[in-house]
Amino acid sequence: xxxxxxxxxxxxxxxxxxxxxxxxxxxxxxxxxxxxxxxxxxxxxxxxxxxxxxxxxxxxxxxxxxxxxxxxxxxxxxxxxxxxxxxxxxxxxxxxxxxxxxxxxxxxxxxxxxxxxxxxxxxxxxxxxxxxxxxxxxxxxxxxxxxxxxxxxxxxxxxxxxxxxxxxxxxxxxxxxxxxxxxxxxxxxxxxxxxxxxxxxxxxxxxxxxxxxxxxxxxxxxxxxxxxxxxxxxxxxxxxxxxxxxxx
Amino acid sequence: xxxxxxxxxxxxxxxxxxxxxxxxxxxxxxxxxxxxxxxxxxxxxxxxxxxxxxxxxxxxxxxxxxxxxxxxxxxxxxxxxxxxxxxxxxxxxxxxxxxxxxxxxxxxxxxxxxxxxxxxxxxxxxxxxxxxxxxxxxxxxxxxxxxxxxxxxxxxxxxxxxxxxxxxxxxxxxxxxxxxxxxxxxxxxxxxxxxxxxxx
Numbered sequence: 005x006x007x008x009x010x011x012x013x014x015x016x017x018x019x020x021x022x023x024x025x026x027x028x029x030x031x032x033x034x035x036x037x038x039x040x041x042x043x044x045x046x047x048x049x050x051x052x053x054x055x056x057x058x059x060x061x062x063x064x065x066x067x068x069x070x071x072x073x074x075x076x077x078x079x080x081x082x083x084x085x086x087x088x089x090x091x092x093x094x095x096x097x098x099x100x101x102x103x104x105x106x107x108x109x110x111x112x113x114x115x116x117x118x119x120x121x122x123x124x125x126x127x128x129x130x131x132x133x134x135x136x137x138x139x140x141x142x143x144x145x146x147x148x149x150x151x152x153x154x155x156x157x158x159x160x161x162x163x164x165x166x167x168x169x170x171x172x173x174x175x176x177x178x179x180x181x182x183x184x185x186x187x188x189x190x191x192x193x194x195x196x197x198x199x200x201x202x203x204x205x206x207x208x209x210x211x212x213x214x215x216x217x218x219x220x221x222x223x224x225x226x227x228x229x230x231x232x233x234x235x236x237x238x239x240x241x242x243x244x245x246x247x248x249x250x251x252x
Numbered sequence: 253x254x255x256x257x258x259x260x261x262x263x264x265x266x267x268x269x270x271x272x273x274x275x276x277x278x279x280x281x282x283x284x285x286x287x288x289x290x291x292x293x294x295x296x297x298x299x300x301x302x303x304x305x306x307x308x309x310x311x312x313x314x315x316x317x318x319x320x321x322x323x324x325x326x327x328x329x330x331x332x333x334x335x336x337x338x339x340x341x342x343x344x345x346x347x348x349x350x351x352x353x354x355x356x357x358x359x360x361x362x363x364x365x366x367x368x369x370x371x372x373x374x375x376x377x378x379x380x381x382x383x384x385x386x387x388x389x390x391x392x393x394x395x396x397x398x399x400x401x402x403x404x405x406x407x408x409x410x411x412x413x414x415x416x417x418x419x420x421x422x423x424x425x426x427x428x429x430x431x432x433x434x435x436x437x438x439x440x441x442x443x444x445x446x447x448x449x450x451x452x
Contacts, residue, residue, distance in 0.1 A: 100427025
């Protein structure tokens with residue numbers, strides 16, 4: 005069996021004093037794709053936020069180890085350098101900051117943390133061009149400000165583009181399928197499948213089975229009221245699509 | 253702006269008169285540690301006169317800054333555009349008074365003024381008071397003022413991509429100021445960026 009990449013044990017977390025995660029246990033090995041499904045308010049997005057270190061999310065109990073390190077002790081940027089990536093459910097607009105400058109700053113900050121020289125401009129531009137093609141983004145997107153004036157579908161594609169640029173070890177896709185038409189969904193799914201390797205893993209947080217038709221998960225979890233109430237194979241997603249979440 | 257005589261860009265405060273067909277561009281930068289009382293007065297006295305005013309203040313410590321701007325449209329068909337941005341922290345206090353006066357004869361006036369401020373601390377103070385005195389009826393005028401803080405969602409988004417917190421805040425401040433700094437010299441931009449780095 006492959007190495008354990010992420011090990012979540014008895015994770016409790018609260019937001020604004022309210023307990024949202026009530027004891028999550030989840031183990032992900034390298035190469036695995038896990039889906040976390042559940043109704044609104046189950047704690048799915050909270051799980052993504054806690055794993056990436058969003059301020060305001062307080063862990064009250066439990067531990068998370070990521071590639072052998074104590075994830076919860078790391079700052080959000082350190083988690084990124086270690087290979088964690090979150091595709092945001094609602095990508096943030098950053099007026100005045102161009103996509104090219106944004107990603108160059110991000111990539112070079114990580115290189116600096118790893119003791120590497122900054123990427124030279126031609127290398128960086130070549131990488132951008134290659135990864136933009138992967139998600140079928142037009143070259144002129146590189147001149148735009150981060151997410152400003154993007155449609156819902158463009159924002160989600162921009163998330164997958166950034167994921168491609170940062171080549172994470174563990175990607176968390178938070179409702180990446182919401183608001184996408186079938187064509188955009190296929191582009192996003194192709195991107196995710198292309199970037200997937202035997203060394204990298206993904207957590208797909210979703211409400212519906214849609215995306216899972218294109219990216220087949222190895223393991224499916226049902227999250228409800230802050231706990232994982234059922235774990236199964238890909239066929240569990242079919243069962244949910246047919247019967248809903250009520251029976252769990 | 254293809255018509256008229258171009259008056260060389262000026263820097264700082266003072267009283268300026270702009271005649272028919274002339275255009276004035278005036279920039280000012282108040283760097284950290286510079287407590288001051290800056291007054292700018294512009295008289296648009298000839299038809300078709302134009303003025304562009306841009307300024308910024310960086311007051312991270314205990315500065316006392318007062319900026320007073322008066323733009324007087326005295327004749328028809330003039331245009332004025334003003335944009336001021338400030339970043340204020342520590343126990344600094346900044347007062348901005350901006351007045352646009354449009355005389356009764358000054359029809360077809362276009363006058364715009366904006367002032368936006370970022371607060372870096374709970375104890376910093378910004379008072380901004382934009383005023384319009386319009387005595388003509390065929391004019392296009394607007395003004396706006398805001399006082400806000402660095403956006404925490406933007407900050408987390410950048411950090412989640414691996415940009416360290418301090419660099420992310422500097423990037424936010426550079427982008428906040430960019431509409432004002434876009435036309436400054438490279439030396440001035442470098443001075444501003446190094447001032448921002450020392451402000452956190």
